[in-house]
Amino acid sequence: MTAFITSIGVLSPLGSGREEFVEAWRAGRSADRIGDGPEAGGVKLPKYKAAALYPDHRKAFRRMDRLSKIICSGIAHARDDAAGFGDLENLGLAVGTDYGTLTETWKFLSRLKAKGPALCNPMDFPNLVPNAGAGYAGIFLGLRGPSHTFCRHETCGDEAVAWIADGIAAGWIEAGVGSGAEELGETLARATRAASGWSVAQPLGEGAAAVLLETPDRAAARGAEVRARFLGSWGASTPSGRSALLLPDRLDGLVELIRRSLDATGTAAGDVGVALLSHPDHPALQAAVATALGRDVPRTDHHRRVGTHPADGAFRVALAALLLADRSLPVHADGDGCRGRAALVVTCARGGGLRVSVVGAA
């Protein structure tokens, strides 16, 4: 069953909330880069008040870690864009985050080293689990359905969205929120640089995106505006590459995966109007997409404008939906709007993970 994308929440260096982001994207703006320090060249979120998105839970935000606040903010923007999620009893929630709470983890360990076990703060430890953000969001919003947190590097964000879609297709849930979030910090910056030379050309970023997926019946019953359709997502692994810790330079199997995804969703290669790549300047990734489609398609330039992070697959799904819903929205800063009926979200990851998602126009 196709899942409808009926709301989009974005927290990005270009803006907070769908409307603010779209306005900045349409204007061709790029976020400012950090000038120096370990995160130099990266792009951070502007200051914002996460607690204001959850007026009934302001106090809880005092003890939350920054990543959990980012996750909850992205989900809150999706909630607001949908004017509420509807029935929450069996609403699924999936969060993708690769580095997760690594920054907080190193702070906790540094304190353990400096102060000893007796002075570890008991308020800190619960925030160190990668699913803390999903837990907070569930509590704040009363989400009682299935909840997963995915952490396989760059595939985690689009995989979170895919899990919700699979749950809907299986009849397990009628709706769910798929999201991805990451925070940029010293740990992430240093680890990413160590992981891949691409981070030099590809600025690091941070933020969150969340999309609400629903069955057509549920969306119709709510009177929801359908922005796009999530047609499906497929994963694979490539054993190529020198090390499991690095981004592979060869992407064996990706062409086949893209073709399989298009076939399974009944999407012709000619229908694809835009490609949203995890590493837009990766030659092997570009080549695989061109080979699979038999031509070059316009690619978004999100990496240069908001930076990239390992969980931005959810953001790319959200951006694909926005581009398909509004054909006047330019694909990249110098380009026109999307001219096809479908968008391809393609991800390659450290460790050899591959994922292809197909998003269709409403």
Next chain:
Amino acid sequence: MTSVVVTGMGVAAPVGVGLEAYGRGLRAGDCGVGTIDLFDASAYRSSVAGQIRGDVRTPAVRAAARATGVRLTTRQGRTALFGLAALAEALQDAGLHRDDLRDAGLAVGTCTAGTPEAESELLDTPEDDDFWVTAAPSLLLTTPVGTTTDFLARAARLRGPATTISTACSSSTNAVGLGAMWIRSGRCSRVVVGGSDALCRLTHAGFNSLSLVAPERPLPFDARRQGMVIGEGAGMFVLEDEATARARGARIRARILGFGNVAEAFHLVQPDPSGAGAARAMGAALRDAGVPPEHVGYVNAHGTATPHNDVAEARGVRRLFGSRDIPVSSTKSQTGHLLGASGAVELAAALLGMEAGFLPPTAGWEERDPDIDIDPVPGVGRDAAFDVFLSNSFAFGGNDSSLCVASPDYEAPR
């Protein structure tokens, strides 16, 4: 609907490395909890853990690795090594070689990944050294939890989908549920699922800071219980669609009939004391399986031995099963709490018990808590035949999961 069957499993646990040793230890009521010697734990409230002693690469594990083509390496850290050991045994148990995993999926639940090795570098760096300058980049790269999956996928030369789930203590139960979903939906005909976690100062210090740990062996469901004891280990399973398994003449060990996963939406670390979340997760697994509660013969509890968790889980069992007395035991009494790996290792315990005709015990249980109205199966394994069981995992974040598993001969009424 496609039937999901278990055709292989492997375990590395404090009470026994390998299925044979693990099953024997479980049945005897052995306890693998003892004083930590991986690091100096003398300054902590608790200095005990369920630690795997000695080299996990036992002669049997090495033989399994040779037979299946899985390379056991210590370079990738304890979490990965435990996972590789369990993977090799699971493949051998399934009669498979790593080359048979070409199109298979992989779902791994974990919390620690390379943290034990990376934290040692940080904590052992002299005070005035800059960790960021002196640390090897590979240490930073192995810390994200996804890397455990990377190592296993690479060891298996996997080309199918691979993922990491990190939902704290329900991680590997959710990985099993996800793998079953992949098979049911036709995405894969074969998957490797499970979890692995290693003992480290981060988790030990964290649970100590929360005052959730016991100074001695854990006593789940016992009135004298003082808290949990963390542990380490791994459990891996080969799941296949039944047609694929039968076509190659594989031995079918069990069926994964249903999976339930719910959010409590109550508190980040405390369970809903009414047991409603636990009951919803178990109920969802039974509905997914199409199995009535009266067919369930055993519940392998999450049973952490913390005061609140055990009461909430027992209440959840009562909510679901009413006045019926059903055996409910916690094998954490024998292994400690293996965090992200606990669900997989405990699923293996229940499965071994179902096959061999015994209920895994809550070892050390002696004194009834008036708030916990269950049959905890005290002492040693109790001889009993059962065809269907539930395996529970409840986690931080209010993430409650349950698997409904049956013997190969059981037929659900629907």
